Amino acid sequence: MRANCWMGKQHLEVRDVPDPKLLNSRDAIVRITATTICGSDLHLYNGFMPSMMKGDILGHEFMGEVVELGKSVKNLAVGDRVVVPFAIACGACESCAMGLTACCENSNPNAWMPEKLMGHATCGAFGYSHLTGGFAGGQAEYVRVPFADVGPLKVPTHLSDEQLLFLSDIFPTGYMGAEFCEITPRKVIAVFGAGPVGQFAIKSARMLGAERVIAIDRHPYRLRMAMVHAGATDVINFEEQDPLEALRDLTAGRGPDACIDAVGLEAEGNGIGYAYDKAKQMSRIAFDRPTVVRQAIMACRSGGIVSILGVYAGFMDKFPLGSMMNRGLTIRTGQCHVHRYMKPLLERIERGEIDPSFVVSHHMNLDETPQAYAMFNDKQDDVMKVVLRS
Amino acid sequence: MESQTFHTRDVGQDPPEGWSLGRALGWLNVGLGAAELIAPKLVAGLIGVEPETHRTATLRATGVRELASGVGILLRPRRAGPLWALVIGDLIDLGLLALATRDDRAGKRRLVAALVATAGVTALDVYAASTAAREQASHPMLAAITINRSPRDVEAYFQRHHPELGQVTFSRAPARSATEVRVECSGFGKRVLREKLQHDLREIKQTLETGEVLINHGEEMP
Numbered sequence A: 001m002r003a004n005c006w007m008g009k010q011h012l013e014v015r016d017v018p019d020p021k022l023l024n025s026r027d028a029i030v031r032i033t034a035t036t037i038c039g040s041d042l043h044l045y046n047g048f049m050p051s052m053m054k055g056d057i058l059g060h061e062f063m064g065e066v067v068e069l070g071k072s073v074k075n076l077a078v079g080d081r082v083v084v085p086f087a088i089a090c091g092a093c094e095s096c097a098m099g100l101t102a103c104c105e106n107s108n109p110n111a112w113m114p115e116k117l118m119g120h121a122t123c124g125a126f127g128y129s130h131l132t133g134g135f136a137g138g139q140a141e142y143v144r145v146p147f148a149d150v151g152p153l154k155v156p157t158h159l160s161d162e163q164l165l166f167l168s169d170i171f172p173t174g175y176m177g178a179e180f181c182e183i184t185p186r187k188v189i190a191v192f193g194a195g196p197v198g199q200f201a202i203k204s205a206r207m208l209g210a211e212r213v214i215a216i217d218r219h220p221y222r223l224r225m226a227m228v229h230a231g232a233t234d235v236i237n238f239e240e241q242d243p244l245e246a247l248r249d250l251t252a253g254r255g256p257d258a259c260i261d262a263v264g265l266e267a268e269g270n271g272i273g274y275a276y277d278k279a280k281q282m283s284r285i286a287f288d289r290p291t292v293v294r295q296a297i298m299a300c301r302s303g304g305i306v307s308i309l310g311v312y313a314g315f316m317d318k319f320p321l322g323s324m325m326n327r328g329l330t331i332r333t334g335q336c337h338v339h340r341y342m343k344p345l346l347e348r349i350e351r352g353e354i355d356p357s358f359v360v361s362h363h364m365n366l367d368e369t370p371q372a373y374a375m376f377n378d379k380q381d382d383v384m385k386v387v388l389r390s
Numbered sequence B: 001m002e003s004q005t006f007h008t009r010d011v012g013q014d015p016p017e018g019w020s021l022g023r024a025l026g027w028l029n030v031g032l033g034a035a036e037l038i039a040p041k042l043v044a045g046l047i048g049v050e051p052e053t054h055r056t057a058t059l060r061a062t063g064v065r066e067l068a069s070g071v072g073i074l075l076r077p078r079r080a081g082p083l084w085a086l087v088i089g090d091l092i093d094l095g096l097l098a099l100a101t102r103d104d105r106a107g108k109r110r111l112v113a114a115l116v117a118t119a120g121v122t123a124l125d126v127y128a129a130s131t132a133a134r135e136q137a138s139h140p141m142l143a144a145i146t147i148n149r150s151p152r153d154v155e156a157y158f159q160r161h162h163p164e165l166g167q168v169t170f171s172r173a174p175a176r177s178a179t180e181v182r183v184e185c186s187g188f189g190k191r192v193l194r195e196k197l198q199h200d201l202r203e204i205k206q207t208l209e210t211g212e213v214l215i216n217h218g219e220e221m222p
Helices: A041-045 A112-118 A161-168 A170-180 A196-207 A220-230 A243-250 A271-282 A291-299 A321-326 A338-350 A366-378 B017-038 B040-047 B053-075 B080-100 B108-138 B151-161 B190-210
Strands: A002-008 A011-016 A028-036 A061-069 A081-084 A142-145 A188-192 A212-217 A234-237 A258-261 A305-308 A330-333 A360-365 A385-389 B141-147 B168-172 B179-185
Touching (some): A002 A366, A011 A366, A028 A081, A028 A161, A041 A366, A061 A161, A112 B190, A161 A385, A188 A243, A196 A258, A212 A220, A212 A243, A220 A234, A243 A291, A258 A291, A271 A291, A360 A366, A366 A385, B017 B053, B080 B108, B151 B168, B151 B179, B151 B190
Parallel strands (some): A188 A212, A188 A258, A212 A234, A305 A330
Antiparallel strands (some): A028 A061, A028 A142, A028 A385, A061 A081, B141 B179, B168 B179
């Protein structure tokens, strides 16, 4: 089959690789009908995520048709149309039982690696380094799905791939970030980053009833989408305004009730602090560029909530713990526990409360995946979300 | 074999004799190292060697090594490793002193006294290192895991499939229906053994909770 393989920093190749096989009795093989590139894939593309190996197949947002099933999978049938959550979860461990499927204790065969780096194991994930199990990803024609009796969600045929695909990650992720903010009607929420996850965080915050949602980015086309499609009430272009000052002005000095970091370890910014972060990351002294998480903490009102959705990998420098402690902030974060959000969010799509396809900006062929990454990385052609098909 | 008791280990006990000796040796090395580094000519005179440039340079280098050894011991006084490093340093010092006796200009009486003193300290260092090593070996390490099944199920599984694991305890996890499993590792190489056991326990947990071990072409455990 054809698959998009990581060959090194900013070097991808669509290559012929062996077809996936059933390895466990709870596996399924899915023929992929649509896949896409996540903002967090860019951390792999740019070489910021440890433990990548040449030939690793990327991609953790995908959907398709079940073509083969292990003998223990009873709730799916060959031919079913499914969306597959990016996190792999067993459904039986204590974390899964609590609904924390992104903390599954049994789905990462390389558990010893995050145990050393992070203290405890993380779940397995598709196409996201050997730290998360080294599973082949979904930017391919076929994929093996472990614990297929737990993860894949059967989806109806009357909705398009573009409406359903983002249930695999970014829609639930954005929704979880908004849910973390404990939104009540009069709340003001700031969303740092108006990329695809940021758009869904904004849209979800509005769906949950936030009175005011402020989007922060530096690309005018993203800020436009945030206002026109996602429902942001205000926007801040941080190339033109200092986001902390602008947020203070917009909230009459209070700060937003909650701040969502939808950016992560490759944050952009201005000034000496940003140059310092960038120099450290480029020289591999640090994994993360924490510009946004610092701003989110400093901006948030006292007693407010900082919701971190952006992916971070390592140990943070100059973390404003003093501000967080003395002003009583609550940090809520995590990889998205996608499994618990997929069904309720599918129901919202079916009820017409949201059409997630508003983020789709490009359609390309699987063979063009390396070009799609370059375009997405450089924010060319007003790119938001590229849907790939073979 | 099911246990409902939780043990706290070594809380409030005085440290064993060997540890205070270790600390004393650590400070002794810091002092000696500092003296050799700051005043090598004075030390050369005390041990009966001519204070030539190459000898004072050697004394300074020895001083750096002894300072590092001393700090290493003071940072981790319960570990045998830094104490064994001290013994290796002692052997080097004995060799250097023996070489110095070939120099006709050397103060022989002082040199012999230095050799005897170094041999005595070496014996003390060997005693401290071996005592620390014995103490270390006698403290068991635990490989442990929580399995989301009842203690009865887990214990039955271990008895059926892993009778070779001798020292295993099972207890109900606080406020959960899960089971805490602890396997004791002791003796030489227990750190490596614990890593291996931890890996095996993960696979046992997977088997009990999900029915099988998840296979992937991922990284092998080192």
